[in-house]
Every structure is written in C-alpha cells, then in structure tokens.
Amino acid sequence: MSIQNLNTFDPFADAIKSSEDDVQDGLVHVRIQQRNGRKTLTTVQGLSSEYDLKKIVRACKKEFACNGTVVEHPEYGEVLQLQGDQRENICQWLTKSGLVKPEQLKVHGF
Amino acid sequence: MDEDMVFDPSLKKKKKKKTGFDIDAALAGDQGESTSVEAPAASGDVDLPEDDNLDLDNFGKKKKKKKKGVFNMEELENTMPETPPAEEQEPQEDDVIDDLDLEIDFSKTKKKKKKKNIEEPMIEDDIKGEDQENIEDTTGDWIGTDRDYTYDELLERVFDIMREKNPSMVSGKKQKFIMRPPQVVRIGTKKTSFANFTEICKTLHRQPKHLLDFLLAELGTSGSVDGNSQLIIKGRFQQKQIENVLRRYIKEYVTCHTCRSPDTILQKDTRLFFLQCETCGSRCSVASIKSGFQAVTGKRAAIRAKTA
C-alpha cells in the first residue's frame, strides 16, 4: 500500500522560508533610543533586503522632515535610522506603502 | 507618586480610573476589538462586578431586548409587517378588538406578560422587575413537563451552575491583585531611578533579571539594580513611560494568554520561555527578550578611544 499521500509535503515551504530568512523572525522591529538630552532616535530593523533601503530612507527623510541613514549591521542586516521619535510616522508609512503588513510591525519603547 | 494608585489586572471591564494602572486598558488598547480568544470572557456576561444584581440585570437586558422586539412590532406594525411571525401578530390584532377575550385565551401562556407590556408601556424599572420575576418563574418551569427548554432557560441554567461552582467569579474579586505604580524619579540629568523595581518584581512573581532585561531592551538603554534595590536606568524616563513598558511586560509575560489570570509561572525550557497558567492550565510559549539593534548614540570619539 502506498502511503505517498500521507507525506507531509508543504508546497509553500520554500516560499515561506525565503521570506523569513530576509527578516529574521519575520517581524519589523521599530525601536526608540534616547540620545543626549531630549533627543531621540528611531531604528527600524528587519526590513526585507529586497527593498532598497536607501530609497526608503530618502522618502522618509522628506516625508517626516527629519534626517536619517541606513546602517549595515553584521547580525541584523541593514537598519534604518531616523532622527526623533518617528515610530508612528514610520509605521504608518510602511503599511500605507504596502512594504510591511501591520501584523509584521513590532513597536518597542515607552 | 500617588499612594492610592492601584494596579488592577482583573477581568473586569470596569471603566478605568484615571489614576489607576489598569491592565485591561493596556490589553484593550493593544489588541483592539479583534481579540477573539477572550471574547466570551469579555462579553459582559461573565464579567460580574461586585453587586450581585448585575447578573440578573444582564439577563434582564437580554429578555428585555426580546420583549422590545415585540413592543416594536406593535409600534412598527405598518412599517415592517413581515418580520414578526404570524402567530404572534394575531393576538395583537385581537388585542385591539377585544381585550377580555385575549386575557382568557392566553392566560396560561407567557403571552400574557407580553400583552401586558404592549398594553401599558412601563417604565424601565418595572419591566426589569417583571423580568426578574419572570426568571424566577422560568427556572423551575420545565420540571415535571416534557416540553422543550427555551434558550433563555438554558442560558439561565448554565449561568446558575457557573455561579454556583465559582462563587469568587460572582464577587468579581478573583484574579485581582493590586500593584503599586512604578516610582520613577530622575537622578541628575541623565539617569532615572525606578525605586520600587524589586517590589514590583515580587508582586509579579518574576525574576528581577527577566524584567530588567525586558525593560532595558524595550527602552533601548542600559541600567542596573543598585544597593538599595532600586533600578538605575540610563536616560530620562517618566513614570508614564515606564508604566507603558510594564503593561506590555505584564501582558506578554505575566497574565495568561488564554484566560488572563495573573496566577502563572514562567518556565524556561530549552531556550524558550513558557507561560504556565495555574488557573486554566494553559501553557504557551512567550517571545524571548531580544534587545535587537542598538544604534551608536554616545560620543563616537570616546568610543573610538576606548576600543583603540
């Protein structure tokens, strides 16, 4: 008797895997850090490497009227940095532009 | 800060007090209306505030709604004639024609009461009172008969049983524990003291290190517990901000994800943390604490000097 049909084969396994490799745990972490004094910094970690982060940061800088940069991290890949508390802005922007699904966003901080 | 500010992670949906630190608010705020798991618990039927009247009221409300439908039927007879079943419409027509007949005809059945409502619109309290009567009537109604139970009777029965078996649920005292809000004071210009950090760890039954890791990871900063068992955090934080982080900690690592009881144990099992509930027995894995990416914020020259 063939039990081929009972094999647990997931035809979408590779698709899921490749998309998760890019963003580690599949989440986009938006964090806030305090700098000197009242100044803060927003970081966005876990954006898919398929996106051109340089382009994203350029758009964000214009949109939120703040400075920003992309840093390369050995473990976390390319990370977006924006000046000030842009957590709300970036979350809205990322979901509105369709780059990130709302359930993928994880906002940290106070 | 305020001595009488209380932290109340109970099941109750009570309106949150401005000063209170209420986990419900946190949970509701984070999860929005989309929470499906807790739906039965939060729907208002199970949440029983202190006064025992309310469960009756709840039932009253349900019944009232039903009756209101009948009520409306009469009022809106012209506008929506299809909706009410024919058999219920008839008595109303009779009603208009001949009151006495009707009273005799339907005196044995429930319809009498409905008719009463239709005839003389009562103030709400009266209806409620009658409903309570009604409930008492119906509870034992099917005993000795072989008719089918009505939905309301069964609902009533199951809630009676639930209340009987869980007396604590009725009083609403269950799963309520009071936690003082975090005492947060600025130290100088660059540091913040979280004075009752250790006390809060004890209240939550969590290892200080675990809460510390979470706080520091979320705040994206560093800090340590000093000799007076207070937590010194680098950076300026307000009480409100620490409170927010604590709420999220409690939601993820203290209250049960299924029943929201705070009576839980956090166990470490092969790299993963599991939240084991002592109330409902559910066990689920919780997110591990990762600080993630940290941007360089200090003076770069100083860092370079240090590492070089």
Ligand SMILES: [Zn+2]
């Ligand atoms: Zn539970």
